[in-house]
Amino acid sequence: MEKRNLEKCEVPLTALKDKETGTVTSIKSGRGRGRGRGWGFEKRLMDMGLTPGTKVTVVKSAPFHGPVEVLVRGSRLALGRGMAERIFVETANE
Numbered sequence: 001m002e003k004r005n006l007e008k009c010e011v012p013l014t015a016l017k018d019k020e021t022g023t024v025t026s027i028k029s030g031r032g033r034g035r036g037r038g039w040g041f042e043k044r045l046m047d048m049g050l051t052p053g054t055k056v057t058v059v060k061s062a063p064f065h066g067p068v069e070v071l072v073r074g075s076r077l078a079l080g081r082g083m084a085e086r087i088f089v090e091t092a093n094e
Contacts, residue, residue: 010088010090011088011091013056013079013085014061016089018059018061019058021091022055024056024089027088028087028088041083050077054072056087
């Protein structure tokens, strides 16, 4: 039986291509950069089901820095690119 070396990698949600899946590891609020988003931003995403440990699949990533459509817990969500860049997911690379 062949063993594969699976390397886990943490990347922003925007780095995933269409049909790729990752597991949410963290949400960066952007605090410390002027008027960055705070707890309300993180809470909003968590209310939508984007909590650490949740599987997320990119359905469609719009071109030209448009929104990212994702499948989370059986629901489709459209996230702005700025929001998606602050959601970090873990992927397994072969």
